[in-house]
């Protein structure tokens with residue numbers, strides 16, 4: 001049964017025999033309480049989800065040692081006879097059974113759905129997936145259009161594809177992200193989005209500090225070529241793109257197909273090197289530049305003008321990107337920008 005029907009169900013008997021298939025969404029902190037006998041009790045709160053809803057699963061005792069190894073958006077749990085608690089909370093009792101990563105096709109389906117839906121706002125670049133040196137020096141170089149890349153991916157979604165894309169940067173958010181203190185971002189391991197204009201952040205939700213932040217992928221929020229458009233938050237934009245390319249063919253099916261393939265939440269992954277090549281400065285140098293922009297001094301004004309000039313210079317610039325498709329398996333199928341080569 002789904003999480004929603006589990007919580008909506010008012011008859012206790014049926015819930016006793018409930019089986020719910022869920023995905024681990026976030027693993028919380030572990031407050032230690034004391035039992036009646038004075039022994040420390042470890043309790044772990046795990047946010048779980050399915051297509052209907054999300055809830056918090058509290059686990060304690062020996063299960064905690066297993067639960068701390070669960071992976072967000074990857075571990076699937078089949079909960080048999082969990083106990084309902086107030087609100088959208090549930091727990092495991094002596095009567096319950098937890099099967100981890102059950103070998104059923106529904107589990108794989110739920111995992112993929114979760115990875116698509118819960119694409120983190122930012123994440124470390126999956127360096128192990130691409131040998132960038134080898135790809136950049138390969139004798140055969142594929143030149144994609146957005147439409148042809150889409151065809152390649154649809155033909156074999158689990159295969160990694162690499163090649164070159166020539167696109168125009170049609171939407172940039174350098175200044176607006178700076179104003180909103182969101183130039184750098186990362187998703188905390190508890191699931192909380194962290195934003196700042198500096199390279200390190202603190203999570204107020206779970207009190208984790210020194211979280212290494214990366215450049216917010218929304219800095220380049222839209223790129224366009226003659227066959228389609230791609231946004232930092234959606235693989236291909238609907239045809240109502242505010243900047244339609246001049247030669248867009250009326251028969252191009254890219255935008256509508258992307259909806260059927262539900263690639264909407266897959267954010268583009270950029271390497272730090274690609275950001276450095278695009279912006280002409282490393283993420284550290286960008287952080288340094290924006291550090292002194294708020295105090296009204298001559299230096300602050302100069303730095304702000306540099307940011308403004310940078311955004312204006314990049315706007316509508318044509319760039320050639322070395323790109324790679326991660327494959328659909330991990331982390332749910334994402335497009336990566338490995339380098340800006342021209």
Ligand SMILES: [Zn+2]
Nearest residue numbers: 188190203206
């Ligand atoms: Zn956190």
